[in-house]
Amino acid sequence: MPLRIDVITIFPDYFAPLQLSLMGKAQQSGLVTIAIHDLREFTSDRHRSVDDTPYGGGAGMVMTPEPWGQAIDAVVTDQSTLIVPTPAGKLFSQPVAAELAHSTHLIFACGRYEGIDQRVVEYYRPRIDVRELSIGDYVLAGGDVATLAMIEASVRLVPGVLGNPESLVEESHQLPGVEYPSYTKPPTWRGLDVPEVLLSGHHDQIARWRAEQSTIRTTHNRPDLLPGS
Numbered sequence: 432m433p434l435r436i437d438v439i440t441i442f443p444d445y446f447a448p449l450q451l452s453l454m455g456k457a458q459q460s461g462l463v464t465i466a467i468h469d470l471r472e473f474t475s476d477r478h479r480s481v482d483d484t485p486y487g488g489g490a491g492m493v494m495t496p497e498p499w500g501q502a503i504d505a506v507v508t509d510q511s512t513l514i515v516p517t518p519a520g521k522l523f524s525q526p527v528a529a530e531l532a533h534s535t536h537l538i539f540a541c542g543r544y545e546g547i548d549q550r551v552v553e554y555y556r557p558r559i560d561v562r563e564l565s566i567g568d569y570v571l572a573g574g575d576v577a578t579l580a581m582i583e584a585s586v587r588l589v590p591g592v593l594g595n596p597e598s599l600v601e602e603s604h605q606l607p608g609v610e611y612p613s614y615t616k617p618p619t620w621r622g623l624d625v626p627e628v629l630l631s632g633h634h635d636q637i638a639r640w641r642a643e644q645s646t647i648r649t650t651h652n653r654p655d656l657l658p659g660s
């Protein structure tokens with residue numbers, strides 16, 4: 432059963448990259464189907480408006496609920512998971528990507544302006560799995576880039592999408608800490624040599640060196656990922 436993804440957005444062109452490279456191949460292989468929907472197709476006024484002023488005052492505009500209700504109703508089933516990117520959401524992570532990769536149907540609601548009327552989340556929460564997700568502690572201009580990131584991180588974990596699932600084992604955020612540095616030809620580049628141990632053929636020594644490098648890198652770049660932190 433392929434993973435079905437429906438993306439609802441006012442900027443469908445943001446998702447053209449999903450036709451390229453690994454994401455494109457995943458769709459051609461039938462492992463994943465991705466459909467992009469223009470939210471404005473679900474408006475009913477002449478101006479195809481999707482936003483209005485916020486109740487309670489404040490800067491900016493808020494996306495009105497009805498176009499979202501019409502758009503989500505057009506694709507939702509009782510197997511759907513509705514994902515709403517927002518700076519206020521739970522943090523998206525590799526374990527969350529793995530969960531999404533094993534879902535049946537994902538609906539991404541890509542907000543803009545100051546976000547989507549909260550009643551959209553409130554309406555669907557009793558009916559289906561709804562997840563408000565952030566991709567990090569910074570504010571984007573909308574949910575589209577966050578959705579691209581979450582789709583790419585999740586789809587690459589769908590069984591069969593990656594040619595060599597081996598490469599999933601040692602990558603960062605699968606194992607505790609971050610991954611070791613990588614090198615390839617030439618053996619010397621602008622006076623810089625590849626670490627000798629990697630050319631030695633001694634696989635135990637190479638494994639030990641890589642484990643040490645992972646710890647050094649994690650300590651320096653991501654001490655929060657060190658065991659016991």
Ligand SMILES: N#Cc1ccccc1Cn1ccc2ccc(-c3cc(N)[nH]n3)cc21
Binds near residue numbers: 516543567571573
């Ligand atoms: N909301 C909001 C908001 C609030 C204040 C100022 C600007 C925005 C823009 N915005 C509108 C929709 C939307 C969706 C997701 C993100 C988002 C996710 C992460 N991890 N960062 N930013 C931002 C989004």
